[in-house]
Amino acid sequence: MALSDTAKSPHHLPLLFLLVSAVVFLLQLPFLFQGEEYVVGTLTNDDTYYYLQTAWNTARTGICSFDGITPTNGVQMLWFWILTGAARLVSSKSLLLSLCLGLCFALNAYSAGLVFWVFRSSKSRYLLPLIMTTLWCAILVKGTYWLGLENSLHAATGWTIVLLALQWHRAEGKRGRILWGLLVLLILNTYIRLDSAIISAVIFGWFGILAVIHGHGKRLPFMLIVGAAAALALFGGYYLMGGTWIPISGMVKQHWGQAEGSPGLFAMIATSFPDLLPYSLSATRFIWIVVALLFLTFAGICFAQWRSRSISPLSQIVLLLIVGNLAYLSIFHFGNISYDLYYRWYKSWQHIMWLLLIGEIVLFLYVKASQPKVPRTIACVVVLILIGLLTLRQAYYKFHFPYREYTWHQRYLAAKWINRNMPPAIIIGSWNAGQLGYFSGRTVINLDGLINGRTYYETVITGEVPLSHYLNDRGVTHLFDYPSGTRPGDVNLQALPVEKEFPRAEFGVFGESMFLWEWIPNDYSGDDGSYLIPALGT
Numbered sequence: 001m002a003l004s005d006t007a008k009s010p011h012h013l014p015l016l017f018l019l020v021s022a023v024v025f026l027l028q029l030p031f032l033f034q035g036e037e038y039v040v041g042t043l044t045n046d047d048t049y050y051y052l053q054t055a056w057n058t059a060r061t062g063i064c065s066f067d068g069i070t071p072t073n074g075v076q077m078l079w080f081w082i083l084t085g086a087a088r089l090v091s092s093k094s095l096l097l098s099l100c101l102g103l104c105f106a107l108n109a110y111s112a113g114l115v116f117w118v119f120r121s122s123k124s125r126y127l128l129p130l131i132m133t134t135l136w137c138a139i140l141v142k143g144t145y146w147l148g149l150e151n152s153l154h155a156a157t158g159w160t161i162v163l164l165a166l167q168w169h170r171a172e173g174k175r176g177r178i179l180w181g182l183l184v185l186l187i188l189n190t191y192i193r194l195d196s197a198i199i200s201a202v203i204f205g206w207f208g209i210l211a212v213i214h215g216h217g218k219r220l221p222f223m224l225i226v227g228a229a230a231a232l233a234l235f236g237g238y239y240l241m242g243g244t245w246i247p248i249s250g251m252v253k254q255h256w257g258q259a260e261g262s263p264g265l266f267a268m269i270a271t272s273f274p275d276l277l278p279y280s281l282s283a284t285r286f287i288w289i290v291v292a293l294l295f296l297t298f299a300g301i302c303f304a305q306w307r308s309r310s311i312s313p314l315s316q317i318v319l320l321l322i323v324g325n326l327a328y329l330s331i332f333h334f335g336n337i338s339y340d341l342y343y344r345w346y347k348s349w350q351h352i353m354w355l356l357l358i359g360e361i362v363l364f365l366y367v368k369a370s371q372p373k374v375p376r377t378i379a380c381v382v383v384l385i386l387i388g389l390l391t392l393r394q395a396y397y398k399f400h401f402p403y404r405e406y407t408w409h410q411r412y413l414a415a416k417w418i419n420r421n422m423p424p425a426i427i428i429g430s431w432n433a434g435q436l437g438y439f440s441g442r443t444v445i446n447l448d449g450l451i452n453g454r455t456y457y458e459t460v461i462t463g464e465v466p467l468s469h470y471l472n473d474r475g476v477t478h479l480f481d482y483p484s485g486t487r488p489g490d491v492n493l494q495a496l497p498v499e500k501e502f503p504r505a506e507f508g509v510f511g512e513s514m515f516l517w518e519w520i521p522n523d524y525s526g527d528d529g530s531y532l533i534p535a536l537g538t
Helices: 008-031 037-045 044-062 077-089 094-121 127-141 149-170 170-194 194-213 219-243 248-258 265-270 285-307 314-333 348-368 372-401 407-421 434-439 454-459 466-471
Strands: 427-430 443-446 480-481 499-504 514-517
Touching: 008 037, 008 094, 008 127, 008 372, 037 094, 037 127, 037 407, 037 443, 044 077, 044 094, 044 499, 077 149, 077 170, 077 219, 094 149, 094 265, 127 348, 149 170, 149 194, 149 314, 149 348, 170 194, 194 219, 194 314, 248 454, 248 499, 265 285, 265 314, 285 314, 285 348, 314 348, 348 372, 407 434, 407 499, 407 514, 427 434, 434 443, 454 466, 454 480
Parallel strands: 427 443, 427 480
Antiparallel strands: 480 514, 499 514
16 A cells, blocks of 8 residues: 555656646736736735845945845745845846746746645545645645745645655665755755755664665765865855854744744644634634644554554654754744744645645545445545636636735735835835835845844844834835834834825725824934944944
């Protein structure tokens, strides 16, 4: 029953992979052609433009900076430099946004092809691959991988790692090359998201043990040297970009986490499961029961396979990913690093784990069911149709999403208003600065610190220097945001003159209007003049 032992026509897999990938890519394109307002209001979020604006500036100035003033390294390395390369190829920000999402769609389609490939080896020759590929598409149409962030690349790399891991079990004569391939992909996995280095370490550690068992242990010392060199290059790159060894965004989130606490380890892993479901089902209280039942069912399958001394390669990989994801989430939980359950782009490896776990359960039940083959096949067809219909319903909702009534469209319109009506020389400070910086055509300084610099973290974020003094020092003329979407420090937003109020979106995240305040510099320094901030650009 092992997944790797039952493939009968592997020569067909590349063609099927290309076919599935092409179909999924084409099915995503209509969402991109809905226009810029739809894309901004429906698909992307504010963090998307932290990357795009910084990539745009870097491609044109050679300095990694969101605001064009302060060097920053608050990005995930590989995706950022891919976008920077893309920014060199285009002449407008609209084209860069389209190219970014087109690349995400292509990576999503590649992942869909790999999902089909991974499950194609099962005894359910076509039904299980189709079910799991459709389930992957259900995640796509919720928009989780249409953000323009690094998670599309992360998932594509993760599915490639899973495929290589499965091939390890069936290609005894090629295990040396597969091990090197895994090392390269695990390094890329870390470059895509630095915090997923723990997952890379867990996977490489397990396959390192297998390599020793199967006589490939002599390669490991050199491979460890390569991995260490890649890590040094990564940390060195961050230091050259922004003066810290890890992204400044990670340091800021660790500071936040110490004050906010953790949502809980089980909550982190359980709440990634509803991403597979339509919105109408993802908020139900029964999700927790379903998650517990899935884990218990999988544990029973592993026990049954262990008793028969034939734990399938797929089950081994699922177990490995459960350990890896628990280790990954433990960094946030025990390290007091801010982890908002809203951060969907953190969850690529959790989505992969869930699809593999569900696929192994379905495969086990299909093979072990006592009913004849025809009823089992009919049951699988019914499941496929139901998932397909739910996915189509979700796609229809997303395609006709009332984006004009939501926060992201509201911010887009505000940025466009500023572009048309405010002087070019103004400098705006904003806590939610992504869309404003990208579409306003004005200098926008990020005040939540995620895409600001080392100095801002060491002074304002840590509380050593009042925010007001920083605003004076940087020559800020205006502030822009929601009153409750800020961390204003010593700044009394209510006392500032309002330049423009932008009415609240009907379904806004904060449920309130946005304001463009005029910042009037005052003498906010300490009595002894001790609040001194290093020179601009440091």
